[in-house]
Amino acid sequence: MKTLTLSPKTSTLPATLLLTGLLLGACASTPPTPPPALVDARQAVANAAADPMVRLHAPLELKTANDSLSRANALLLKGDASSDLDSAAYVAAQQARSATAVAQAKSSDAAVLSSEAERERARADQRGRELERSRSQTGVAQRQAAAAEQVSERAVAVARDAQAELAALQAQKTERGMLVTLGDVLFELNRAEVKPAAQQSLRKLADFLQQYPQRQVLVEGHTDNSGGAALNDALSLRRADAVRAALLATHTGLDAARIATVGHGERFPVADNASASNRAMNRRVEIYISENEQPVRPRR
Known part of the structure; x- marks a missing residue:
């Protein structure tokens, strides 16, 4: 019986093939590198998910952000490197940032309402003691006390409803008042006509302003750094004026003097203009709503 002798070169061939296969498999399984916009989205969603306030006060908004992130991840795995991935x-x-803002607003609203309710309870106790002292008086005095109680309850209900409606508009509390931000989805590129699809959001805001006529409004237009400064100033003002006109058209009873406008152009970006997604963030209309009858303080 003959013995087959393998040369060193022949005996290493299977090992070489195996190593090559493993390397090819590793290359094939390496996930594609995410673009900066997706890295930012993952971090934003992770931050929101890690915030207990978001999980408590904005679970639906957080789920929506997670679903959108899943769609963006799916586009990446499909090898889609187009603007659809950046947009998603x-x-x-x-x-995700909106979910955080909603949670903060609701948490702040809850604290304000709790404090207001405590003050109302204290005032109600005081009125109760006064009512007991006046029971020997006429029924007119008793009816007046009951009417005062009803007015107080209505005031508390109005304050609670106002906070709830602002939360529904995803308004954020700032030192200048409540802020509602509208992205550039309101307008076509380089145009100032409000899209019909944006009317519903503006109608909700107009309804709120109609219910609370003492509040003043400042509409600020902003752009990215595309184009010249003079053109951006003019475009931002036209967009602010278009939003004001849309609000007034929604409710003919709104006092036009309550709504002021200003165009800031590219002077107040919320992100650098290095990417399409950041430029989209800078193209926005910000609506500030005062918490009393005083005008909104302008930017410094």
Whole structure:
């Protein structure tokens, strides 16, 4: 019986083939590198998910952001490197930040309402003691006390409803008043006509302003750094004026003097203009709503 002898070169061939196969498999399984917009979206969603206030006060908004992030991740795995991936990632990041803003607003509203309710209870106790002292008086005095109680309850209900409606508009509390931000989805590129699809959001805001006529409004237009400064100033003002006109058209009873406008152009970006997603964030209309009858303080 003959013995087959393998040369060193022949005996290493299977090992070489195996190593090559493993390397090819590793290359094939390496996930594609995410673009900066998707990295930002993942971080934004992770931050929101890690915030207990978001999980408590804005679970639906957080789920929406997670769903949008899943769509962006799916586009990445499909090898889609187009603007659709950046847009999907930008939407997910914005929804995550919106969920955080909603949670903060609701948490702040809850604290304000709790404090207001405590003051109302103290005032109600005081009125109750006064009512007991006046029971020997006429029924007119008793009816007046009951009417005062009803007025107080209505005031508390109005304050609670106002906070709830602002939360529904995703308004954020700032030192200048409540802020409602409208993205550039309101307008076509380089145009100032409000899209019909944006009317519903503006109608909700107009309804709120109609119910609370003492509040003053400042509409600020902003752009990215595309184009010249003079053109951007003019475009931002036209967009602010278009939003004001849309609000007034929604409710003919709104006092036009309550709504002021200003165009800031590219002077107050919320992000650098290095990417399409950041430029989209800078193209926005910000609506400030005062918490009393005083005008909104302008930017410094």
